Amino acid sequence: MAYTKIVDALRQALIEEMDRDPNVVLLGEDIAIFNGSYRVTEGLYEKYGERRVCDTPISEAAIVGAATGAAMTGLRPVAEIQFNDFMACAMDQICNQAAKIRLMMGGQVKVPMVIRAPYGATGRAAQHSQSLEAWFMHTPGLKIIMPSTPYDARGLLKSAIRDDNPVLCFEHKLLYGATSPGGKAKTAVDDLDASTFTPSPEEEYLVPLGEAKVVKPGQDVTIVATGYMLHKACAAAVVLAGEGIGAEVIDPRTLVPLDFETIQKSVEKTGRLVIATEDILTCGVSSEIAALVCENAFSSLKAPVVRVATFPTPIPFAPACEDDAIQNQADIENAVRKVMS
Numbered sequence: 001m002a003y004t005k006i007v008d009a010l011r012q013a014l015i016e017e018m019d020r021d022p023n024v025v026l027l028g029e030d031i032a033i034f035n036g037s038y039r040v041t042e043g044l045y046e047k048y049g050e051r052r053v054c055d056t057p058i059s060e061a062a063i064v065g066a067a068t069g070a071a072m073t074g075l076r077p078v079a080e081i082q083f084n085d086f087m088a089c090a091m092d093q094i095c096n097q098a099a100k101i102r103l104m105m106g107g108q109v110k111v112p113m114v115i116r117a118p119y120g121a122t123g124r125a126a127q128h129s130q131s132l133e134a135w136f137m138h139t140p141g142l143k144i145i146m147p148s149t150p151y152d153a154r155g156l157l158k159s160a161i162r163d164d165n166p167v168l169c170f171e172h173k174l175l176y177g178a179t180s181p182g183g184k185a186k187t188a189v190d191d192l193d194a195s196t197f198t199p200s201p202e203e204e205y206l207v208p209l210g211e212a213k214v215v216k217p218g219q220d221v222t223i224v225a226t227g228y229m230l231h232k233a234c235a236a237a238v239v240l241a242g243e244g245i246g247a248e249v250i251d252p253r254t255l256v257p258l259d260f261e262t263i264q265k266s267v268e269k270t271g272r273l274v275i276a277t278e279d280i281l282t283c284g285v286s287s288e289i290a291a292l293v294c295e296n297a298f299s300s301l302k303a304p305v306v307r308v309a310t311f312p313t314p315i316p317f318a319p320a321c322e323d324d325a326i327q328n329q330a331d332i333e334n335a336v337r338k339v340m341s
Helices: 006-020 044-048 060-072 084-098 133-137 150-162 228-241 260-270 285-296 319-325 329-340
Strands: 024-028 053-055 076-080 114-119 143-145 167-172 213-216 221-225 247-251 254-256 273-280 306-310
Touching: 006 024, 006 044, 006 150, 024 060, 044 053, 060 076, 060 084, 076 150, 084 114, 084 133, 114 150, 133 143, 133 167, 133 254, 133 273, 133 285, 143 150, 150 167, 213 228, 221 228, 221 260, 221 329, 228 247, 228 273, 228 329, 247 260, 260 285, 273 285, 273 329, 285 306, 306 329
Parallel strands: 024 053, 024 076, 076 114, 114 167, 143 167, 221 247, 221 273, 273 306
Antiparallel strands: 143 254, 213 247
């Protein structure tokens, strides 16, 4: 069967890796009896038992600390944090311990662990709606994946579990295809273009870390977009095509390591770049990509780089205010028109 929802693709990735390697274990708040906040771990407690699917106390520091220790002693833990906002409670464990231990010990100890966390604005206000991936791009020793389709979710997670370094997996809530029990039943999956929301096939496969994907080819402008913003960018590309503008849309898929070669090659072809992300504009993912392009492909640019990202404000709770803070398809279209003018 094909997996058409990211939640199902992630679950299948966990099943395949747990079947393949008995050292793969899961831990996190409510992932066993409750099946996880977004149902990713549904049925896995019954399938693998309490020694491999472990509910934890409400302590992100304890979850990541336990995962780090388990990884150092030979297990391959996959830790779930209910919201990426709460990773702030485990910054020492993530950035000062897991990210550094392998180097500090001269490679004698590996830290093969994955931290999964939902991100993005979904009407849950300032403390449950952030996109914090740029924080962790700043920390050497961490790898970061950001799947935007069921195909990439399954393939990237499997590769992350097999990697010998700590990998953070950011999953947009609106792309799961499932809603959090008790939360707002808001999901965007049914509204997405089937040609870009690629399903995951029945057979097993891997998506290597560090390989971007050209989702839509084009000659006039490059749009680099991450996560949910990728689908807004693809929809914008369709509208722009009607105006005679050929937009090439690129999904980095992995933020660290970043496949800059693919981005640079596209920019050298089109001469124009728009970057669309949901994290905060200031010092964000778009800032780093823009800086790399300016350093390495400045002579190819026919117009200044334009970034489309979240306004530098805590995410509001009021729906109209949230919609104003988070950039949308029209903002991407207007950014492209700006660089084309």
